Amino acid sequence: MSDKPNILVVDDESIVIRSAELVLKGAGYEVEGANGGREAIAKMEQKSYGLVFTDLKMPEVDGITLIRWVRNARPDTGIVILTGYPSQDTIKEALSLGIIDYVPKPFTPAVLLDVTQRAVHWVLERRGAAGKGEEEKEDFPPSMAAELDKVIEFYRDKPGSLIPVLQRAQEMIGWLPVPALRRIAQGMNIPPAEVHSVTTFYSFFTMKPRGDHNVRVCLGTACYVKRAEEVMKTLEEGLGVEVGGVTPDRKFSLEEVRCLGACGLAPVVMVDSDTFAGIDPKAAMDVLKPYG
Ligand code: FES
Incomplete structure (x- = not known):
């Protein structure tokens, strides 16, 4: 069995489908799009998908209706919400239906891929294929x-x-x-x-081990446009770990987050509960000196 489940992206905005396809196909996933819940159900009646990424607000058949259908008809399909500003109630309802995660729109490639990886893990675990x-x-x-x-x-x-x-x-x-x-x-x-x-x-929960100091790099939109990806790259190289990893001495773990609520200070890095603003990508490792 492939370790890359096929993905159906459901959104009434074609640009969202195209952007997701671009990123996910680039990472080796088989991806198809559906312009709304009705088309998605029609596709899923013909073919099974490992993962469904769905918008919530869509005309005719909305995201919650689609999620309910998937939960009943395709219980082994993982569901990720792909949405702008969901209300607390909608999110609560979606959580109670067992969504895996959500991707806020507009999304960066890094965030989309990170959530996809977690969702893939869920699917493989469900199939009994994870390690x-x-x-x-x-x-x-x-x-x-x-x-x-x-x-x-x-x-x-x-x-x-x-x-x-x-x-x-x-x-x-x-x-x-x-x-x-x-x-x-x-x-x-x-x-x-x-x-x-x-x-x-909830970002305060982690399914990965953490080091003594947890370094979080914000890759939300405001930070992304201020070269947060370069900050991340410098830290990955400096620590010798990839995002999500822990240094061999377990001193540092490195994570990405979507927004730390300090967009005016972008790009932002947090070490444990300390916030560092306006990070120069080339000097990003300096932030860690007091913790070394
Ligand atoms: S996007 Fe980075 S703090 Fe908001």
Whole structure:
């Protein structure tokens, strides 16, 4: 089986479909487009797709209706929202339906590819094809399983308690490995897709191990146009890791984020809770000196 699921991009704006196609095809994905929910359902009745990226606001058949249809008719298809400014209610509804993640429009290639990678992982995991052994080894020590069970037990049946449980799990383990998410889903009787989508939606949760200092580079639009990609490249080269990685001494982890809420200070980098503004791409490594 290919490790690159085929993707259907659904949007009533052709420019969005074309942009996504350009980026995803460039990364080796097979991509098709549909101009709205109705066309998407017609396509999915004929063919199966590993992933569906969908806008929410569309005439006739909107995104939520499409998501409901996919959840019922194609439960193994991963869903990512591709949208401008969703309301809290719409996002809540989409999360409860088990979306994997969302891509804010307009998107940068880096953000789209990052979300796609996470979504692909979800799909492969769902198909039982992800490298389970690799994830389940000592990343989640059995001693912690008992601790986690106590937390689950405490919160079980309390409404709205998934986020506090995830927070406690991340405090204990340092991050949220897939086996821990599975245990939480099972213990709290919540669908695994919903636990996964809540985890990926909130940026304070991480499904990757972090170093002693977490370096986050903003690749949101305002930072992107101020050469944030070059900042990221300098840090990747300086630390010797790719985005998402941890240095071998586990001192630094490197992540990208979509907006740190400080667009006027672009390009912005955060190290732990410290914010650094107006970073010169060539001197980006200087930011890390006090932490070395
Ligand atoms: S886009 Fe970087 S802080 Fe908003």
